[in-house]
Amino acid sequence: MPSNTHLSNSQTTVRAAEIVREYGPFAGAEHVHGVTHDGQRVWAATGGALVAFDPASGELTRTLEVACDAGTAFDGTYLYQIADARIDKIDPATGEVVASIPTPGHGSDSGLTWAEGSLWVGQYRDRKIHQIDPATGRVIRSIESNRFVTGVTWVDGELWHGTWEGDESELRRINPESGAVLERLEMPRGTGVSGLESDGADLFYCGGGASGKVRAVRRPKG
Numbered sequence: 001m002p003s004n005t006h007l008s009n010s011q012t013t014v015r016a017a018e019i020v021r022e023y024g025p026f027a028g029a030e031h032v033h034g035v036t037h038d039g040q041r042v043w044a045a046t047g048g049a050l051v052a053f054d055p056a057s058g059e060l061t062r063t064l065e066v067a068c069d070a071g072t073a074f075d076g077t078y079l080y081q082i083a084d085a086r087i088d089k090i091d092p093a094t095g096e097v098v099a100s101i102p103t104p105g106h107g108s109d110s111g112l113t114w115a116e117g118s119l120w121v122g123q124y125r126d127r128k129i130h131q132i133d134p135a136t137g138r139v140i141r142s143i144e145s146n147r148f149v150t151g152v153t154w155v156d157g158e159l160w161h162g163t164w165e166g167d168e169s170e171l172r173r174i175n176p177e178s179g180a181v182l183e184r185l186e187m188p189r190g191t192g193v194s195g196l197e198s199d200g201a202d203l204f205y206c207g208g209g210a211s212g213k214v215r216a217v218r219r220p221k222g
Helices: none
Strands: 005-007 013-016 019-023 035-037 042-045 050-053 060-064 072-074 079-083 086-090 097-102 109-115 118-123 128-132 139-144 152-155 158-165 168-174 181-186 195-198 203-207 214-218
Touching (some): 035 203, 042 072, 042 203, 072 195, 079 109, 118 152, 118 158, 158 195
Parallel strands (some): 013 181, 072 109, 152 195
Antiparallel strands (some): 019 214, 035 042, 042 050, 050 060, 079 086, 109 118, 152 158, 168 181, 195 203, 203 214
């Protein structure tokens, strides 16, 4: 077992997060909230605009002037963006909001991702993840966490979420049925995770809150 890996008393695997690259801060953007990946570009919600950048070069490629103060998701065609107490469905080609649904937390929502035909919404202080119907906002089921939930993502059948309390922040893999913590990636102290998305392969993209940065973290294997 690597020196930066150990097992907690509950047999949770704990590792130091490996940050492989940082992007930003971006011009005119003081915060990064939600992040998502559309298969080619990374999108970051900066409060007043969604910005897209090429993860290979870091170059900004798109800017959409939309309200975006929390989680972001992509379903293969449309972007979904939390704004206040709603989730907007956005055409990425035009920036047009084509539909909106209420958030389950009525404004206390954080992370957002798309998986299995549903949206998955993190509720920060309520420490929950909700699976919701993307057409109506109806809650299908809820998963309890024992930490504040920021970003949320699925990859290869694994459910991960970000946490951020004080100066401590982690990525956590949890059992989607019980909410039990299976694995923890500890970020360097003072490095927060405000949004989370997988690239579907080896990396997580993490929003960095008031740092204005997006950080790429290596996804552990085995």
